[in-house]
Amino acid sequence: MKIKVVESVLKANDAVASENRRRLDAAGVLAINLMSAPGSGKTTLLEKTIPALAPVRCAVLVGDLQTTRDAERLGKCAADVVQINTGRGCHLTATQVAEGLASLDLNGISFLFIENVGNMVCPAGVDLGEHVRVALLSTPEGDDKVAKYPTLFQPADAVLLTKIDLLGALDYDKRKVYEDLSRINTRAVLIELSPKAGAGMERWLAWLRQQRGERT
């Protein structure tokens, strides 16, 4: 009984996600679903990415349980931002994204970044209508997280290893991350980044531009 309820909720979500994707395709927008644990640096990454992509225009949908802090931060650089407060919801849903899209002016937008709720478990496997999935992993979270949260990293198109400027202060073995990822996902690129220190940004920006070229 319970499983049937969950299945029908997921099916309904997927139908809305497909409609979101059609809408984004029609507008020529590449949508990127950013997923990670809380505090891995999703908002900071966008604060550095969006100005670097200019004059190309970006919009953001940002999900959080509470507060509009991330939207306030991103409102300074993005062409348009909508904050989605999920209350107790541990991930964004396709319906929430559809409502966010209804509030956004997609005219002239090239990239839509969807910043999911900070959570390594629940956002995985919930289609929002995005074109690419990006999983972030920050170095202070430890070098064991790809093996411990495979459902997030297995379907990712790119894995960003963030806060590499902190590596010197940590007991961290990067090889473990590469090895664990290669066991579950040979397709994703792994990009080492520190948006704060400016490291790795060129590779990330080139990857984003390439995705847009291939998929829209």
Next chain:
Amino acid sequence: MKIKVVESVLKANDAVASENRRRLDAAGVLAINLMSAPGSGKTTLLEKTIPALAPVRCAVLVGDLQTTRDAERLGKCAADVVQINTGRGCHLTATQVAEGLASLDLNGISFLFIENVGNMVCPAGVDLGEHVRVALLSTPEGDDKVAKYPTLFQPADAVLLTKIDLLGALDYDKRKVYEDLSRINTRAVLIELSPKAGAGMERWLAWLRQQRGERT
């Protein structure tokens, strides 16, 4: 309809949680539910806490989606450890804890640490039968997390601000954490810690011993 299903699941969970608590009380064991984002340092904290409490004996139930890495780490110091793999489950349930308790020898155990799945959303509000709730927050996650994830921090008996040895490398305002916490929870103690550097451990150990004295 959907809400009824969820409510009945939660009620069933709470009944099992109450039974867990009765069982722990009968054995004179204080149970501590440790909750946080992935990689905030729950396992490292236990690796330092358990030997420091000796000759008092501790057991651990550790939840993860996959792998037995945490149990392997903790098996070196705890009297007994059971790993619970949740698959896609984003938090431990009272039933999983009941099954874990059935595998543990509680004889002579003073503290049972329940290391929940790394997640700032889903473990909150799910009673496992614990006596005290401890929420961890690591400094590299950022100083905005108490406001953004209030459901985790509001019911906590203690909030541990971990990895304070990294503060020098971060742009972090501790006052924000104290202010945000004071708005939603005036009961919890806030302890600044670095288990790795040994900072703050005496206060944490004293708090644990005090809880056991008062509650068992």
